[in-house]
Amino acid sequence: MTPPDLDRTNALFLDLDGTLLEIAPTPESVVVPPNLPGLLASLNALLGGAVAIVSGRSIAVIDSLLAPYSASAAGEHGVALRYQDGRVEEMPKGLAVPDEWREVLRGATERWPGVLVEPKAHGVAVHYRLAPDRSTEVWRLVRGLVPQDHSRFHLIPAREAVEIGPRAASKGHAVERLMAQAPFRGRRPIFVGDDFTDEAGMEAARQFGGEGLRVAEVFGGDPAQVRAWLSRGVELLSNRAASAPPLGVPS
Ligand SMILES: [Mg+2]
Incomplete structure (x- = not known):
């Protein structure tokens, strides 16, 4: 299975460890490729802010790993959610x-x-x-x-x-709650993950007419291939943005 080409109607839900980042011997020793924060920022801009990191880590740790990138996110498998406007919802x-x-x-x-x-x-x-x-x-x-x-x-x-x-938190609930709000609402979600907890997120993405991509099946288990696909997505979306006809002109 090859990953789909991204288009401007997509929303992206991305797991972090094992999906965007290679698994490391300890959670603290992950290595963040220097171009990853910029790549995520470009994607997020091209998709109108409809990119969310959905991780088992806390939002604070997600932010520190991906700094200066900071946007919509779900931490601790959906225990905490941050919306595009910066509002954070957390379980009691x-x-x-x-x-x-x-x-x-x-x-x-x-x-x-x-x-x-x-x-x-x-x-x-x-x-x-x-x-x-x-x-x-x-x-x-x-x-x-x-x-x-x-x-x-x-x-x-x-x-x-x-x-x-x-028990009340899951990546599926996180996707549902983010999809209920702008800029995610009405988009076709793609959830990418490598682990058991991601399955609920993928299922939720399918419920919204989107799809779930397993890193092992679609990207050969290799986060570098996920990042390459996202880079290709930035190129595709940028080219389409540049070649899109002006509004009101039939193509
Ligand atoms: Mg993972």
């Missing part, structure tokens, strides 16, 4: 993972070198990329805290990580 803090759970995770993982706990405002992620042989113990631990039928929290499997997050 009462929906955050209890402190006792954070303590349990920190305590247990201190005995497991290489297993990292990443605290988030509402959730907590446990990464075992550096200690893959601990995956069974990590999963047993988090499943012990959050049984399958837990009413408020769920486990979010990720690439060599698992996260506890509020």
Whole structure:
């Protein structure tokens, strides 16, 4: 499957890690290609502001990684949303993972070198990329805290990580809420992602007449190919903008 050519009616929802950025050994060690912020800014301008980063990371971390680019975004899998006008909507803090759970995770993982706990405002992620042989113990631990039928929290499997997050948040809800507002409303969304949590975002994009692109299937699992497709999109959209007939003149 080849990715579609972007046109000016599209909206873009882009996951960050594993989609725009290569996965790194730890969340802190990702490398942001120097041209990526400018590329996103160009796309966002050409699509009338209808570009959103939809990530498991917080909006603050998304901003710091992509600075000076800053636009619509969903953080922590949809726990926090920032609209084009800068307005931020966040779930109530009462929906955050209890402190006792954070303590349990920190305590247990201190005995497991290489297993990292990443605290988030509402959730907590446990990464075992550096200690893959601990995956069974990590999963047993988090499943012990959050049984399958837990009413408020769920486990979010990720690439060599698992996260506890509020059940009420999802990337699908994030897409739905952004699509309800300008400049996304009425556009044809394309969601690009590489992970389990992205599936809900892709499904939502399809509900709005758009599509979901899996990095593994469409881009050979390679974020560089996603970035190349976006660069090509900037060229296409710029050329079309330049060659578009003036308003009112039939083509
Ligand atoms: Mg990802």
